[in-house]
Amino acid sequence: MNLIVVDDEKLAMQHLMRILEKMFPQDCVKGFTDQEEALSYANELKENGGSLEFAFLDIEMYGMSVIELARQFKEITPAVKILFVTGHDNYALEAFRLHARGYILKPVTKELIEEELQNIEGFSKEERELRMQEKKQIVVKTFGNFDVYVGDEPLQFPRSKAKELFAFLVDKKGTGVNTAEISSVLWEDKAYDRNLRSQTQTVISQMIRTLKAEGLEDCIVKKWNYLALEPAKIDCDYYKFLAGDVSAINSYTGEYMSNYSWAEFTTAFLDESLYNRK
């Protein structure tokens, strides 16, 4: 989604851009002091299949009248939402005629913008936050090899043990585990000494850091000597199977986290469940 700010006063333009960047961290906010450049950009976006969702325009600009500027934006992108940002109230009526979606008196604050957006369908604070969460949906595939996706991209763990740890937590379905347990799974035959404990803690940190980099750290509960997954925060084929989801059940073909030997207990359980269903 694209947003644009046009104000011939550079400081005002940057100020508003900063506010919008904070409110729309995943979207593209561009600022212009030159009206022609701004219009070129809108055209470019249209040609490349992008959508200009919002245009914040200052009314005191020289050159083309800002009402005319608004008209031209609408010609390029009829659905664009125009909000006027100005120090004067004398364009209020004209702004209604243009079907603008907001009219904000300077100085602009985040609260004023927030208030305007609250009244625009699809852009209230709650709706924006929901959209951000949806984008960051973590999808866990356990049938076959274990793999994790964020949106459509596979999530890369820096170390295979960090990925294996995450798989182990998924397998535990929200039950907490302590460091010793983790260690015995990741390093099956090794004695749990101080060295191993330290290595285990490193792996735990790496896993958490990988998730954090994607804004997904809240799918893990970490306390002292306790680590667990929050099952509700992930989209997982195994959990769907357990919940009776038919397509998840059909997608199970006898392989569960096939890259990890400790997963065989769950595999046996899944086989039995499937057998009992028939």
Next chain:
Amino acid sequence: MVILVVDSDSDSAANLKRCIKSWGKDVELKVFSDSSLALEYIKKHEVNMLFTEVNMHAVSGFALTKCLKEKTPNAYVVFVTQSEEYAMHAWEAHVNGYLLKPVDSKRVQAKLDCVSK
């Protein structure tokens, strides 16, 4: 869709009623010349669209807007009035449209089209 028209001037109200009827779509239309009765109606019933004068005896267009928007935030409000002096305050009150009297049928129908989308 439930549309309310509120104006103590019966000619204006009648004019607006005509514009809405000629739009052709099936709507439930209620006309009030007494804004306090309109307020009571809004409190007790669902209203999707409000065309209202601003300056009225007892309850103003702003007061009606506030009450309606609190109850139904997506309700569409259009001020229909003589002067443009309320335009800035209308923006602040999150009014959705502002038409100057005498109203133009085309402008009214453009507003109706906005809502029916």
